[in-house]
Amino acid sequence: MANRLVAVALALLSSACGYSPSESGxxxxxxxxxxxxxxxxxxxxxxxxxxxxxxxxxxxxxxCPKKDHLLDGHEFxxxxxxxxxxxxxxVVQSQDDQCESDQSHYKAVVEEGRTVEIExxxxxFLGNGGLDVVVVTEYSPRITGISFRTAASDEPATKYVCxxxxxxxxxxxxxxxxxxxSELAWSFSAKxxxxxxxxxxxxxxxxxxxxxxxxxxxVIDAGxxxxxxxxxxxxxxxxxxxxxxxxxxxxxxxx
Numbered sequence: 436m437a438n439r440l441v442a443v444a445l446a447l448l449s450s451a452c453g454y455s456p457s458e459s460g461x462x463x464x465x466x467x468x469x470x471x472x473x474x475x476x477x478x479x480x481x482x483x484x485x486x487x488x489x490x491x492x493x494x495x496x497x498x499c500p501k502k503d504h505l506l507d508g509h510e511f512x513x514x515x516x517x518x519x520x521x522x523x524x525x526v527v528q529s530q531d532d533q534c535e536s537d538q539s540h541y542k543a544v545v546e547e548g549r550t551v552e553i554e555x556x557x558x559x560f561l562g563n564g565g566l567d568v569v570v571v572t573e574y575s576p577r578i579t580g581i582s583f584r585t586a587a588s589d590e591p592a593t594k595y596v597c598x599x600x601x602x603x604x605x606x607x608x609x610x611x612x613x614x615x616x617s618e619l620a621w622s623f624s625a626k627x628x629x630x631x632x633x634x635x636x637x638x639x640x641x642x643x644x645x646x647x648x649x650x651x652x653x654v655i656d657a658g659x660x661x662x663x664x665x666x667x668x669x670x671x672x673x674x675x676x677x678x679x680x681x682x683x684x685x686x687x688x689x690x
Contacts, residue, residue, distance in 0.1 A: 480530060574614070609670050
């Protein structure tokens with residue numbers, strides 16, 4: 436993050452320093468003005484160079500040492516320079532290659548009887564930071580199997596359920612590497628051939644059994660009307676989108 440350090444050059448003119456013939460009739464003195472240079476608290480040594488644009492022999496150099504702390508929040512490099520009226524440029528120089536001026540130079544016109552203020556900026560990119568990249572792998576629940584067994588006798592069964600006979604339990608197996616079975620959200624739903632929701636009338640006996648894999652089951656009512664039913668099982672954890680499987684169950688007449 437850049438720390439912005441501001442140097443302000445104030446050209447303060449004094450009418451008392453204007454042209455004024457002496458009593459002896461000597462030539463009038465050159466009109467003078469004053470430039471006040473201020474630089475806010477800085478973590479690096481800075482040099483301020485002020486020179487006349489049209490007369491490069493008129494150069495003033497001011498050193499602003501590093502400031503390690505603030506005094507009541509205000510500590511400045513503060514220097515008052517008396518200069519002939521004219522056009523001046525202010526250049527901010529730093530020996531630290533991580534600091535540079537906003538511009539190559541700044542200009543101010545020192546005129547008799549007027550005050551000119553300019554703002555000079557120094558931008559420093561101090562110190563190095565670190566980037567810590569953390570890769571977190573989130574595992575979503577995965578449906579690994581579907582099976583059918585008779586609800587009463589726990590015998591193997593299929594998705595073809597004989598109407599009016601034993602109810603059938605459908606069981607779905609789920610694995611999730613980073614979430615316990617008890618923390619998974621799951622549900623069964625059912626619709627008939629007309630896309631009417633028949634979950635409450637067709638399914639009952641919802642049950643979950645922890646383990647690896649987790650097992651979630653529901654009992655299909657064999658006394659329901661004979662037709663095809665579309666069952667959907669959905670499961671999710673706190674960190675991922677739901678995973679779902681849809682399959683058909685057929686209630687058929689059996690001789």
